[in-house]
Amino acid sequence: MNLLQQSRARLATLGLALASAFAALLGGCTSTPLPPPAKPVTAPVVIAPxxxxxxxxxxxxxxxxxRDAASHLYSKNTDRIYLGKMPPLLYAIGVLQVEVDGRGRVTSTSWMRAPTHAPEVIAEIERxxxxxxxxxxxxxxxxxxxxxxxxxxxxxxxxxxTLTEGQY
Known part of the structure; x- marks a missing residue:
């Protein structure tokens, strides 16, 4: 055997060895799917009052x-709510800002549009x-x-x- 033939034989042997090693590596793989990872248990978000x-x-x-505040005001003043559509000319219209703290207490009020022609209405709304x-x-x-x-x-x-039934 000459030197060229010996090199080809060694190369063929090396190729067979690599193919065998690759086949052995693939043979160790599993085809059974792994179970899904366990989901972390999370408690529902509850905001404690x-x-x-x-x-x-x-x-x-x-x-x-x-809307919650208006419903609350209506529930506390059921006998004072005008039922139905209101007439076109109202005695007073006022726009009031109310600040409520985290416990539901009124900390301040401020008029954006006060019905200054009816000071008794201003006082009654604030009360x-x-x-x-x-x-x-x-x-x-x-x-x-x-x-x-x-x-x-x-x-x-x-x-x-917020809860008006509208006007005629």
Whole structure:
């Protein structure tokens, strides 16, 4: 055998050895799928209310909270809500901002548009807002300042713009 033939024989032997090693490696692989990894157990997110609160609001914006606040005010003043559509000419219209802390207490009020021609209405709205506290606690916001428009009839009944039945 000459040198060229010996080199070819060694190369063929090396190729067979590599092919055998590769086949052995593949033979060790499994075709059975692995079970899915265990999912971590997560408890549902529960926002605990501050101690002693009866009502909570899950609102995440002041606009969403005002519906909860208006419903609360209506429930505390059922005999003072004007039922049905309001007449076209109202005695007073006022726009009030109310700040509520994390426990539902009113911390401040400020008029954006006060019905200055009817100071008794201003005083009565402020008294009504404060008397209705505590409001639903804004647990997802911590505290909130919301705005609502008071539609006041000369009979002393009212509707809030958030829950109004409209006007004729």
């Amino acid at each position: 501050p101690t002693g609160l009866d009502k909570m609001s899950q609102a995440v914006t002041p606009y969403a909270y005002r 009504t807002v404060r008397a209705a506290a505590p409001y639903p606690a804004p647990v997802r916001m911590g505290r909130v300042t919301y705005t609502d428009t008071w539609l006041w009839h000369r009979s002393g009944t009212f509707q809030l713009d």
